[in-house]
Amino acid sequence: METNEMQQRFSQAETMIHRAAQRCQVVDSVPMDLKDSVQQLDQKAIHARELLKSQDENQIRQCVDDLEQLGDRAKDACENAPADVDSELRDAVMQAHRELSDLKHQLH
Template identity: 40%
Template sequence: MQTKLAKEQLPKIDQHVRNAAQLCQTTDNVPDALRDCIGELERETGEAAAMVTGEENDQRILDCVDHLEELGDRAMQACKQASNLDDQVQKAVQTAHGAISDLKHRLH
């Protein structure tokens, strides 16, 4: 069940994170801390999406999603600390974080 849910949701989460990463790269006045956080989240999410296509066990998937949420929390914190952050960037980060959090709560 967890593997199936993760297989369904991680590609969607990956797309949300990619969108946030693209906005962070193309928008002015995005702090380096946020860019770095989203870049790391983008790498990890891509790896997680690829991982669930294999024969991973449920605990490994849970650990991976927990780690993604920690990275998403850091990105949200970087958004809060940023002054004059573009609304579109902030919404993209919130959407990605929300999707990760939703998956985590559905898996636990």
């Protein structure tokens, strides 16, 4: 995968991750496990942004794998949350998960 394409795909996922993290901050009734998983995902995405600059393919691949696992946790927490959980938060988590999953599959 070309570096530019990878960075573009990561940016799309990162945008959704940040959107989910922002929604967790402003919405009152977010279950704690969902909030925690989104915050961990957001922190890892910040670290990943720096790692992408290194162009170390093995580290980048491992980081994307880690992000995808955190995305799985956030998705699971979202699916287990009450039906009335913020729809914008749910959409952002699900889209971030899809982007990370696609990126992982393209890197392997």
